[in-house]
Structure formats: C-alpha cells, structure tokens
Amino acid sequence: MKVTVDFEECLKDSPRFRAALEDVEGDVTELEQKLDKLVKLCIGMIDAGKAFCAANKQFMNGIRDLAQYSSKDEVIENSLTKFSDSLQEMINYHNILFDQAQRSIKTQLQIFVKEDLRKFKDAKKQFDKVSEEKENALAKNAQVPRTKQHEVEEATNILTATRKCFRHIALDYVLQINVLQSKRRSEILKSMLSFMYAHLAFFHQGYDLFSELEPYMKDLGAQLDNLVVDAAREKRDMELKHSTIQQKGLSADDSNLECNVDAENGIVMEGYLFKRASNAFKTWNRRWFSIQNNQLVYQKKFKDNPTVVVEDLRLCTVKHCEDIERRFCFEVVSPTKSCMLQADSEKLRQAWIKAVQTSIATAYREKGEEAEKMDKKPSMSNTSPVSEAKEKLVKGESALQRVQLIPGNTKCCDCGLPDPRWASINLGITLCIECSGIHRSLGVHFSKVRSLTLDTWEPELLKLMCELGNDVINSVYEARVDAMGVKKPQNGCQRQEKEAYIKAKYVEKKFVDNSGESMLIARKKTLTRKSSENRLGSTDKSLSIEEQRTVSRASEMEKKLEKRDSAVFHDSTSTRKLIPGLQLYQAAFQQNLPAMAEALAQGAEVNWVNPKENNATPLIQAVFGGSLVACEFLLQNGANVNHRDMKGRGPLHHATVLGHTGQVCLFLKRGANQHATDEDGKDPLSIAVEAANADIVTLLRLARMNEEMRESEGLYGQPGDETYQDIFRDFSHMASNNPEKLNRFPQSDSRKS
Known part of the structure; x- marks a missing residue:
C-alpha cells in the first residue's frame, strides 16, 4: 500500500502534515464530484437504454402483427417471424447489458461513495474537533501565570490529555486517508472492468446470433431476386390484359346473365x-x-x-x-x-x-x-283419419304434420283458410301466409311468426304448439265475438278487414271474456271431442298388428292429454276469480298452458311477482312444477330468465337444485346468467357440484367455456362453438322426448330451502 500521508509527520503535526491533509481533502472532494457525475450519467444511460428496448420491442411486435396478417403468404410469415424472434433475442441481450451496467457502475460506485467517503468525512470531523481542542489547550497552558501553581498543573494535565487524544484521532484519520486512496483504485477499476466484460458478452452473443441467421438471410435475398423478376413479368402480363380489355367493347358485359336452375350452389x-x-x-x-x-x-x-x-x-x-x-x-x-x-x-x-x-x-x-311420390306410397285400406294422424305422430312426422294434429290447426286461426303453413309460436296457433304477414306487422311482443315448413323447430317449441292450438286460443281471444255481433273475416276478405280484426283480437283484446266462462265451455267441448275420437280410433279392427301398436301408443298419449285437460276443466272453476297475475302464477305450477294463455289474454304480467312466496315469478313456479313446455311458453311471451327471488335465486338456480336438466339446458340457451349467486354466495355450478349432478355440471361448464371462448374470440374464429350447440341440441331432444333419463333426483320443493 502506498502511504499518502506520513505517520511520523502526523505525530509531529508539522506544517507539511497540514499541507498534505489539505491536498488529500481537496482530492477526495473532487473524487466525490466525479463519481457522483459518473453515477448520474450511468443512470441516464440505463434509462435511455430501457426506453430504447421498449421502443424496439414495440417495433418487434409490429413485425409480428404484420407476420400474422400475412399468414396466407408463407414466405413473408416465416421470414418476419424469424426476424422478430432474432430481434427479441437482441432486446434480451440489451436488457442483460443494462442490468450489468446498473450493478457494476451505478450500484458499486454508489456504495463506495456512500460508505467509504462517509467514513472519511466522519474521521475528518473528529480530527478537526480534536485539533481545535488541542489548540485551545495550548493557548490556555501558555496563558497561566507561574505564580498560580494549581492552575499550572491543571493546564498541564489538560494539555497532556488533549495531545494524547489528538495523536490517536490523527493516526486514525491518516489511516482512513491511506485506505481510501488505496481502495478507490480497486473499486473504480473493478466496476469498469465488469462493465467492459458485459459489453464483450453482449457483442459476442449478437455476433453468434446473426452468424446463425446469415445463411437464411442469403437464401431470402436470392428468393427476393426471383420475386422481383416474377413481379416484373406479372406486370407485363397485366398491362397486356389491360390493353386487350380496352380494345374490346362493353357489349359482352351481359353475356353471363343466363339463369341456371341446376346450379351446384343453388343460386x-x-x-x-x-x-x-x-x-x-x-x-x-x-x-x-x-x-x-x-x-x-x-x-x-x-x-x-x-x-x-x-x-x-x-x-x-x-x-x-x-x-x-x-x-x-x-x-x-x-x-x-x-x-x-x-x-x-x-x-x-x-x-x-x-x-x-x-x-x-x-x-x-x-x-x-x-x-306424386307421396301418392304412390301404399295406403292402408279402411283406415280412419284419426288412426292415420296417430300413426304420423308416432312415426316422427314433420313440424307441419305434427302441429296439424291438434284440434282446429288444419285451418288458419284467424281467417279459416285450409292447410296453414305458418305459426305464431308464442300464441301456439297456425296461420295462413297472409295472416302471418299481418301478425309480423304487430311486432314480436304480440306475435312471433315462424314457418312450419321452412324453419327448424326445437322439440320444446313443437310440444308448446301441441299443448295449445287454434281451438284453445280462439276460445280465449274470440270468447265474446258472437255476443258482440262481430263478423269474423273469412278466406277471400280484404286484407284491411283482416288487419283490423287481428289487431282488435290480439292487440286490443276486445273479444276476451275476463270472467273465464267461455274458456271453460270451450275446453269441455274439446274434451268431449277428444274422447269420441279416441273411441273411434279404438274400434278400428282392420289394421295390421304393427299399425295397431302404433295407434295404441298414440292413444295412450291422447289419454294423458285428456286426463290433464279434464283436470284443467275441473280446477279452473276455483281459479277463474283470481287476479290474472296470480292465475298465471298458479297455472304455471300446474303445467296448465291453456289457463296460462287465458291469464295472459286477460292482462297478466308475465313477470308478475308473488310477495307471499319470496317474490317468485310464474317462470320460477314452472320450474317447481317440472314443466319444460310451461317454461318455454313463458319465455316466448317475454318472461325474464334472470329474475331472482328474495333469496337471490333465479330459474336457473331452482332448476339446478331440483335436478331438472332439461330446464337448465333451456335457460342456458335463453341467456340465463350462470354467474349469479344467491344469498349463500352459490352460483348454479357450485350447486350442481354439491348435488353431484353430472349432466347439469357438464352443461354449466360447457356454457361457461363457450362464454369464455366467445369473449376471447380473435382472428381464428370461435373453436368449439359447433360442438357446444350440438351437445345442447342433444340435451334438448332428450328433455322433450325422454325426460325420465334426465330427471335423476326427486322433485323436492326448493322454496323451503
């Protein structure tokens, strides 16, 4: 170690020692300024470097976006992807370099300034203080008169103690100076050497990276030369075609206007x-x-x-x-x-x-x-119309054939035109094409029109149509037509006459009997007619064994409908005096669609809430009743699938608790909020998991997965959506045709839970 300040001179406290101290202190002050400046410059360099890396990264992301945009051009996509990856590596190398600069220059030199230079300054303060005390002791000792012996002794003792303390502090100060002078060399050189090694590693990594990329760049350059030649050739060809087109007349523009009935694409x-x-x-x-x-x-x-x-x-x-x-x-x-x-x-x-x-x-x-093909099919001899209709119902006929089996549906509900091909799905009636156009003009909040031959019908919608029919709806909406002396329009009447009648019937509801008596009489007639038709079908002995089985299955279904309708007729006498909202509420639980239609016609609010039963709605009551068709009827008439009762449970919650898989499927298709939680903080999925209902858990998870895919839909479409729709379609068919396979749990009253 080179001694900057001599220890011997320190003990003498000579002028040379004091001059050396002044030189050292001035040098240390200048060193501190230089180091502070270097640290600040290093911080500025690091900040600028990070800003450069951030801008470079944005530029690299722009290259990647361009590569994704050029996905149809494999050469551009591969090249830009490879270049962006290389640039990303260089950005990483830059970040490593700046991190090393921060550690080697900024951090290391800051530690040297804050610790070592602070020790020097502390030692200097102590030295200056003791030096001043020594000077004061010397002056006091010199001023004491020789006649005052006790003052002489006291001054001598203070001077001796002060000199001894001064020597110790001075030696410590000199030691600190020598250590600082020696350490600054190692600290400065060590930090700079580390920084230079970081640069060496950075440039080596960059060289290695681009050495590997160089052959690919050379091949790409050769391809570019070929592309330039091909582009020039294509330009010449296009110019030739342009001149050829200009020479031709425009008379050939209409040459391809021939219609093609047998076109492969159907156009x-x-x-x-x-x-x-x-x-x-x-x-x-x-x-x-x-x-x-x-x-x-x-x-x-x-x-x-x-x-x-x-x-x-x-x-x-x-x-x-x-x-x-x-x-x-x-x-x-x-x-x-x-x-x-x-x-x-x-x-x-x-x-x-x-x-x-x-x-x-x-x-x-x-x-x-x-x-003609239908006429050529062998027909059954001596087969009654009732048995033929039943056979069609069992064999799985089209929507038109199935809906027309319902009483009154073979004629238009409003004008009586035979063979109607359109339907109002929220009213449950069939219509001719002209009346369907008038219904469309009313708006979907009054009538939702769908074709029986052109549109696809969900199984729950078909069941809804079969639960109502023209006779049932007319017994509600035309109950007072005869009493009021209004003439119902017939086929061939003017469109204006039909429009006025249909508007008065469904919008103004002028012909609805609010007492409900006409509805009861009409339902009784319907029951009587159904019973006679069943008896007529059962007496037919000319059918084959298989045909008799077919008719038998259809008869069983008719008996179930007749039993339900009889209950409707007898129970309606106790409910006809209820307010429409409460009538709709009770009929929804009883799965009584005719009574529900009557309540809506009499002005019932489809989202009416019952304050005596936790603000439950008719839709929630339909869930308790276990009827998928009643739920569909309410939804088609504007029921809110996300209304929740006082306990925070909506229709989806209750259907999940009861294990009604078909209803869960229906509500999910109609946009039910599967994330809503009840007062216990449980959403439908957690309820289904607790109940261990695998079908409902599967449906809810699929719906949630489909929702997440729809939210994150990007350039490549929405994968999985078709599978999601197929699974829900299968569950819908099973819920309508084989509900016993889905209702795996006993139907308990979840209102008590």
Whole structure:
C-alpha cells in the first residue's frame, strides 16, 4: 500500500502534515464530484437504454402483427417471424447489458461513495474537533501565570490529555486517508472492468446470433431476386390484359346473365338491382339480389345476412312496370307485399323476369313431384283419419304434420283458410301466409311468426304448439265475438278487414271474456271431442298388428292429454276469480298452458311477482312444477330468465337444485346468467357440484367455456362453438322426448330451502 500521508509527520503535526491533509481533502472532494457525475450519467444511460428496448420491442411486435396478417403468404410469415424472434433475442441481450451496467457502475460506485467517503468525512470531523481542542489547550497552558501553581498543573494535565487524544484521532484519520486512496483504485477499476466484460458478452452473443441467421438471410435475398423478376413479368402480363380489355367493347358485359336452375350452389341468378324502399320518400337503393332455394333475397354487403323479399316464389308473380318514370323496372308481387326493382338495361330486366318465372315453374314442378311420390306410397285400406294422424305422430312426422294434429290447426286461426303453413309460436296457433304477414306487422311482443315448413323447430317449441292450438286460443281471444255481433273475416276478405280484426283480437283484446266462462265451455267441448275420437280410433279392427301398436301408443298419449285437460276443466272453476297475475302464477305450477294463455289474454304480467312466496315469478313456479313446455311458453311471451327471488335465486338456480336438466339446458340457451349467486354466495355450478349432478355440471361448464371462448374470440374464429350447440341440441331432444333419463333426483320443493 502506498502511504499518502506520513505517520511520523502526523505525530509531529508539522506544517507539511497540514499541507498534505489539505491536498488529500481537496482530492477526495473532487473524487466525490466525479463519481457522483459518473453515477448520474450511468443512470441516464440505463434509462435511455430501457426506453430504447421498449421502443424496439414495440417495433418487434409490429413485425409480428404484420407476420400474422400475412399468414396466407408463407414466405413473408416465416421470414418476419424469424426476424422478430432474432430481434427479441437482441432486446434480451440489451436488457442483460443494462442490468450489468446498473450493478457494476451505478450500484458499486454508489456504495463506495456512500460508505467509504462517509467514513472519511466522519474521521475528518473528529480530527478537526480534536485539533481545535488541542489548540485551545495550548493557548490556555501558555496563558497561566507561574505564580498560580494549581492552575499550572491543571493546564498541564489538560494539555497532556488533549495531545494524547489528538495523536490517536490523527493516526486514525491518516489511516482512513491511506485506505481510501488505496481502495478507490480497486473499486473504480473493478466496476469498469465488469462493465467492459458485459459489453464483450453482449457483442459476442449478437455476433453468434446473426452468424446463425446469415445463411437464411442469403437464401431470402436470392428468393427476393426471383420475386422481383416474377413481379416484373406479372406486370407485363397485366398491362397486356389491360390493353386487350380496352380494345374490346362493353357489349359482352351481359353475356353471363343466363339463369341456371341446376346450379351446384343453388343460386339460379344473381346481380345488382335497384330496389325502391317502402318508406314515404320511395328512395331507390342498389343491392345485390339472388334467386336461391325458391326465394328472392338481397344483401347490402357480402357479410350481411340475406334479407328475404319473397319467402316462396310459388306465391308470387312478376310483371313489367311501364307506368313509372324510371326505365327497366319490373315488380315482384306476393300475397303480402310487392317489391319494385330496376335493372341496368332492358336485356337485364328480361333476364331477371325470365329467371323469376323459371324459378316459379321449377318450384311448382318440384312440389308436384313430391306429391306424386307421396301418392304412390301404399295406403292402408279402411283406415280412419284419426288412426292415420296417430300413426304420423308416432312415426316422427314433420313440424307441419305434427302441429296439424291438434284440434282446429288444419285451418288458419284467424281467417279459416285450409292447410296453414305458418305459426305464431308464442300464441301456439297456425296461420295462413297472409295472416302471418299481418301478425309480423304487430311486432314480436304480440306475435312471433315462424314457418312450419321452412324453419327448424326445437322439440320444446313443437310440444308448446301441441299443448295449445287454434281451438284453445280462439276460445280465449274470440270468447265474446258472437255476443258482440262481430263478423269474423273469412278466406277471400280484404286484407284491411283482416288487419283490423287481428289487431282488435290480439292487440286490443276486445273479444276476451275476463270472467273465464267461455274458456271453460270451450275446453269441455274439446274434451268431449277428444274422447269420441279416441273411441273411434279404438274400434278400428282392420289394421295390421304393427299399425295397431302404433295407434295404441298414440292413444295412450291422447289419454294423458285428456286426463290433464279434464283436470284443467275441473280446477279452473276455483281459479277463474283470481287476479290474472296470480292465475298465471298458479297455472304455471300446474303445467296448465291453456289457463296460462287465458291469464295472459286477460292482462297478466308475465313477470308478475308473488310477495307471499319470496317474490317468485310464474317462470320460477314452472320450474317447481317440472314443466319444460310451461317454461318455454313463458319465455316466448317475454318472461325474464334472470329474475331472482328474495333469496337471490333465479330459474336457473331452482332448476339446478331440483335436478331438472332439461330446464337448465333451456335457460342456458335463453341467456340465463350462470354467474349469479344467491344469498349463500352459490352460483348454479357450485350447486350442481354439491348435488353431484353430472349432466347439469357438464352443461354449466360447457356454457361457461363457450362464454369464455366467445369473449376471447380473435382472428381464428370461435373453436368449439359447433360442438357446444350440438351437445345442447342433444340435451334438448332428450328433455322433450325422454325426460325420465334426465330427471335423476326427486322433485323436492326448493322454496323451503
């Protein structure tokens, strides 16, 4: 160790010692300033480096986004992905370098300044204090008169003690100076050497990384040269095609306007047409029209769902329109509305008219072929209409055939037109096409119209239709027609007459008997007719054994309906004086759909709450009653699937507690909140897990999984959604056709829990 301040001079306290101390103290002060400045510069460098790494990372993420966007181009995607990965590695190396700089420069030098220099400053303070005390002792000793012997002795003793203390403090101060002078060399060189080694490792890692990437970059450069040549060739080809097209006339634009009835994609013809709006301004809008599946549809954008102009081309006609100002117009007229269209040329107009006429003829021909095939099937001799209907019901017929088995459904509920093909699912009635159009104009809060032949029917909706029917609903909504002297419109009446009657019947409810007497009489007649039909079917002895079994199964089902309807008739006398909301509430528990329809017609609020039973609603009562069809009926009529009672439990909670798997499936499909918790803090999933109901646990977990996938849906669609829908569809069919397989627990009254 090199001695900066001599210990001998320290003991003498000579001027050379004091001068050396001044030099050392000035040097230490300057050293502290330099080190503070270097630490601050290091902090600034680290902050700037981290900002650079953050900006570089954003740039790298932009490259990755571009790579994902170019997923259809494998070369661009692979190259950008590889480059972004390399840049990410360099960002990691940079972060390591800055961390090492922080440890070696900032942290290490800060420790040296805060600890070693502080010790030096503390030693200097003690030295200065003792030095001043020594000077005071010397001055006092010199001033004592020789005549005062006791003062002389006292001053001498103080001076001796002060000198001894001064020597110890001075030696400690000199030692601290020498240690500091020696240590600063090692600390500064050690921190800088560590920092330089960090740079060496950084550049070595970068060199190794890009050495591995270099062959790929060379190959990519060769591919780029080929791409430039190919792009130049394609540009020449496009320029040649452009000049060729310019030389051709525009007369060939309409060459591909022939309609193709046998097209593989089912589109007979498609193209742009102007459509006149039905608003007051009669504006014209250009839309993309197509004829497909015996329908005329259009869409504004390619991703939009097609808007149906004509449901069934067999019910419409097409004609030229020469009585308006615009040219090339033609009109498609259906029983419910007309649509004015305009083509771009006369040739286009003729092509569209021909396409519509051809589609109409094709639709009639296909329908005739289907009817001919049905006629060629062997028919049973001496078979009654009742037994034929029962056989269709058992064999799993179409929605149209099944719904038409219900009394009164073979004719339109409002005008009596035979063979109706439309239905109102919330009312449970069948309608002709013209009356269905009027029902649509009422709004979905009054009537929800669906086709019996074109739409897909869920099993619970079919059961709902079979629980009601035209006779039942008319006995409610037309109870006072005869008493009021109102003439019901018949087939062939003007549309305005039908509209006025239907509005008065369903919107204004003018013909509803609030006393309920007409409903009871009509239900009794229905029961009598059903009993006679059952007896008629049971006396038919001309059927085969298999056919008799079929009729027998249908008869059993009819007996169940008759037994339920008899209970409805006898029990209604005790409920007809109730307020409509309470009547709906009780009928929902009794699974009595006719009484529920009557209560709604009399003004019952579908979400009426019973304050005497924890604010339960009719939908919750339907859950207690165990009826899937009653729940579906209430939901179709606007029931709130997420209403909860005073204990915080909604229909989904109660269905889970009772183990009604079919109802759980229905509520999940209708948007029930599966995360809602009751007053005990339990959601439906936790309730199902506690009850060990595997089916409901599976349904709830699937619904929750599907919800999470829908929330995180990104560029690649929504995986698993089709599987989710298939599983729920299977549960729905099982709940409607084989409910005993799903209701694994006894139906206890969860209202007590």
